[in-house]
Amino acid sequence: MIKNKTVSSSHYEVEDDLIVPEASDHFVVTSYVKEIIERSLVYLNAGYPVHFAGPSGTGKTTLAFHLAAQWGRPVTLLQGNEEFVSSDLTGKDIGYRKSSLVDNYIHSVLKTEEQMNRMWVDNRLTTACRNGDTLIYDEFNRSKADTNNVLLSVLSEGILNLPGLRGAGEGYMDVHPDFRAIFTSNPEEYAGTHKTQDALMNRMITINVGLADRDTELQILHARSELDLKESAYIVDIVRELRGNDHETKHGLRAGIAIARILQIQGMKPRYGDKLFHAICQDVLSMETAKIQHAGQSIFHKMVEDVIRKICPPVGSEAVKVSTKIKVVE
Ligand SMILES: Nc1ncnc2c1ncn2[C@@H]1O[C@H](COP(=O)(O)OP(=O)(O)OP(=O)(O)O)[C@@H](O)[C@H]1O
Ligand SMILES: [Mg+2]
Incomplete structure (x- = not known):
């Protein structure tokens, strides 16, 4: 059962x-x-x-x-x-249960009774x-x-x-x-x-159910990773930018959540120029993007690098890039 x-x-x-x-x-x-x-x-x-x-x-x-x-x-x-x-x-049926009753109360009379019950x-x-x-x-x-x-x-x-x-x-x-x-x-x-x-x-x-709007995606990523909301926004924008208008990559919510969780656990921030951060993005996002080829070569690597440069502040910077607006909905 x-x-x-x-x-x-x-x-x-x-x-x-x-x-x-x-x-x-x-x-x-x-x-x-x-x-x-x-x-x-x-x-x-x-x-x-x-x-x-x-x-x-x-x-x-x-x-x-x-x-x-x-x-x-x-x-x-x-x-x-x-x-x-x-x-x-x-x-389903799991067979029959057989039960028998043997009554020999009077020694010269032997009475037996058998019952078969289906078991479901x-x-x-x-x-x-x-x-x-x-x-x-x-x-x-x-x-x-x-x-x-x-x-x-x-x-x-x-x-x-x-x-x-x-x-x-x-x-x-x-x-x-x-x-x-x-x-x-x-x-x-x-x-x-x-x-x-x-x-x-x-x-x-x-x-x-399609891809959620940016605010929903940001709230989910933030809730699931506990990464700071402002930092979560960079990740959301990277994933959304890579999806492009034609949904060139098909990442749902999971890829962004994974990147944000890893950063949160490592105490890292999403910064352009941080080699480990770049590598994490490449690894997590590569599943889909690796399929995109140019002249026999996967172009995902360059795409991800370009998007990180466009979205994230450089290492050592705390500045919020203008493109990364944060809107919090109660
Ligand atoms: N409203 C939400 N609040 C918090 N987390 C959410 C919400 N919606 C989705 N998530 C998170 O997003 C991720 C993907 O969600 P989910 O597994 O429900 O997607 P799915 O559409 O069922 O995917 P699949 O088709 O691959 O099964 C999960 O980590 C989930 O916890
Ligand atoms: Mg599911």
């Missing part, structure tokens, strides 16, 4: 069995985030499943956890998986439907489309089909009225994702 988890908006911990989510101190709420959460709550309230779709590192999973925490019901977490079959969602173990979707939990199905399109078919009747008719229990007269289960589902997915072109059947997409309300 797979356990339910405690969730907060940014993390979850495995606990005993069932649990109510709690809000996280580290979750950043800007007007951008607030607007998405408020809209999502309206949809959940009307009984609709919510689906956060978007590129990697845009905050979908974090939003899903936070939304579930706001909704306030216990949470069951499912992570999409290529290997899953429907029974990994619903549950719920998996997480069934548990959530039974208890009226909030199901977070993270990266659901990593599971194959036909694995997820079982969700069709859950989401539209409020019925969970349990073929494995049909023989026991329990082939269907009514979904608890409090059951809600929150999905996240990466775009279909991502490696390891599957195209979702339209019928399933039609049954959920999809909110496209």
Whole structure:
């Protein structure tokens, strides 16, 4: 039996069995985030499943956890998986339990009775439907489309089909009225994702989560790294500049958070000319930019160097560059 988890908006911990989510101190709420959460709550309230779709590192999973925490019901977490079959969602027979009773009370009479009971173990979707939990199905399109078919009747008719229990007269289960589902997915072109059947997409309300605005990104980076806000702004601007208008590099929020955390732990500041800082940026940002080639050579190195020079004050300087404006939203 797979356990339910405690969730907060940014993390979850495995606990005993069932649990109510709690809000996280580290979750950043800007007007951008607030607007998405408020809209999502309206949809959940009307009984609709919510689906956060978007590129990697845009905050979908974090939003899903936070939304579930706001909704306030216990949470069951499912992570999409290529290997899953429907029974990994619903549950399965684990065989029969045989019990026998031997009654030899009167020594000349021997009475025996045998009983066979089917043993069924719920998996997480069934548990959530039974208890009226909030199901977070993270990266659901990593599971194959036909694995997820079982969700069709859950989401539209409020019925969970349990073929494995049909023989026991329990082939269907009514979904608890409090059951809600929150999905996240990466775009279909991502490696390891599957195209979702339209019928399933039609049954959920999809909110496209793109890259956050600069202020949201700055607040998140600052909250996650605890690097000074002014210094965090340099990192945010480096990452945003490298993304360019055409999103030349596809870094989400994680790369900036990683650079800021490393600097914070090392007691460093983002300064042009600080060799270690340059190297950290090259290492963290290279994953995507290394793909950009010119005459057979990766041009990411020069791009990153140019952007650091443009954005960061030189070593030894405390001056805030004019381009790095800081706007704090309460
Ligand atoms: N509102 C927020 N407040 C604080 N931190 C956030 C917020 N949104 C995102 N983050 C942080 O940004 C990073 C990326 O977020 P998250 O993992 O939710 O992205 P994702 O879209 O689910 O990415 P992937 O598609 O790769 O799973 C995480 O470190 C997360 O903690
Ligand atoms: Mg995610």
